[in-house]
Amino acid sequence: MDPNKLGEASDRMSDDGEMASVMGFSGFGKKARTFDLDAIFEQTRRTAIERSQRALEERQTEKEGESSKSAESSLPTQRDKSAAASSRKQESSGDSSSGSDSDSDSDSDSELIGPPLPPPYTAQGDEDELARQSHQPGSTAHSDDEDDDEDAEDDDEDDNVSLKLKKIPDTHEITLQHGTKTVSALCLDPSGARLVTGGYDYDVRFWDFAGMDQALQAFRSLQPCECHQIKSLQYSITGDVILVVSGNAQAKVLDRDGFNVMECVKGDQYIVDMANTKGHTAMLNCGCWHPKTKEEFMTCSNDGTVRTWDVQSDKKHKSVFKPRSFQGKKVIPTCCAYSRDGKLVAAGCQDGTIQIWDRNLSVHTKFHCKQAHIPGSDTSCLSFSYDGVTLASRGGDDTLKMWDIRNFRKPVNVATGLTNYFTMTDCCFSPDDKLLVTGTSVKKEEGNGKLVFFDRASFQKVYEIEVTNASVVRCLWHPKLNQIMVGTGNGLAKVYYDPVKSHRGAKLCVVKSQRKERQAETLTQDYIITPHALPMFREARQRSTRKQLEKDRLDPKKSHKPEPPVSGPGRGGRVAAHGGTLSSFIVKNIALDKTDDSNPRAAILRHAKEASDNPYWVAPAYTHTQPEPVFAEESEEDEEAEKEPEWKKRKI
Structure with missing residues (x-):
């Protein structure tokens, strides 16, 4: 090749290098480090063979009973040294055989591409390497003792409990005043935007x-069931309708604004077999929506049946479940619930049993616990866990029990001493399915109602919240909002939340300042349309409400402007506040008098000394006869008149 051309090429390359360095991207062209995979595989194979040989030698030394096993294993043998030397040679040969590209970048192999790791990560990597070496066979590191293992397990349990407590949103609360009587029903729509009590x-x-806003006022209040107590409220899975279960025999379905959508039909109370009636014939106790089908809901009643309904057909129920005791007698269900997948229907009964049916087979029960709670106590709530395996039951016998559906003969865990005075006291699972929540009841002025949290695994009471000086009836832990709603026995609905862990819900209204009532809104007058009136009597049509409000505000008659105070002697028949009349002077002096006349006797005795020293009314009449006053003498006629009987006295 021509040497002139070579010189020109080298000059061009040098110019390009200078230009790249000036532009600041000369370092981005560095190649990544290359590896010889064959050499690495060969090195791995050799080290594996050496490790197996070393393990075989250690077993032989153990059999021979040598006591210096740990010391010898900690020191590298000659074979280890030779293996390390051969590996280094192999690595160097592999690097040399990788070609001219690796030779050209041999100086920059030690440099890492990209920024170096921060010090904490490098220190952590060193600790991990030391821990890895300490667990290798033949190392001198001692294993942990049993005591250390127990301490570690205790620490883990404490950490788990603390983590669960941190998930409870109870740092802040708001109070909604429903009324003065017990809040017996509570529900939130699936999105968490509206609460119904x-x-x-x-x-x-x-x-x-x-x-x-911060006034916390309900935007609508109604009585859908007239004079019947509300037993249960629940939004459907789509949040467009609400199921209302009251003390009568007919459940209602309302839309989001409270308008009636459907009312269940009432059955014939003179028919003996409740399966042949179209609806319930006695007071309802509970109701809930199907978790998968948005048109289906379920109710249970004192007529001894559990019925499923369809919103589209209000003439008759879909299916009937009849709880029975082991003797075949009718039993009243007090609460009912669907499983999370909607395939099972569960009912808690007054005789203490819990009966579960397959939704498609309504005759025989699939699971039947004979003595779940004490007979005669009303089971107030049944709640399925989110995994669908566990069932929690809140009994009227002051207990909270947890059941495994796969083994339904006896409860998994039991908590006692939880007072329950209401037939609708709730229990529910936390959104992460690790805690179980319920409320306690108290008598009037005998303590505070509490919200109690239990660990699902150990069933130990991990936390409690004192809500108010009344019973805690309803409780609800919304999974999306991560907020806890509580209904109490004194008419309050409380919302517990955490500004960091909770979302929307109560956080939206506490930040809004209370709106003031606009005075101008009360000044508006209706526009009267008079099409046949004369033009001189016809009112001008209002073009803008705002402008009309401003005009009415300036009009003293329409705005009811008060009359200003009169200054001076008075005019127009009105007297000034402090005129020249006697009455105004007396009123002014009375207003300016600062003496306290609340005690009239003390006010009179205040002048006693002055009256005795300077008499004015009676004593001056006797100044000529002083010091002995002269009184009128009694005559004989007066004495005779006094002696006469009362009936003889002349009446004047």
């Missing part, structure tokens, strides 16, 4: 978190 005062109140 119902109580013993027959009212159902709607609360919108996004529309409320």
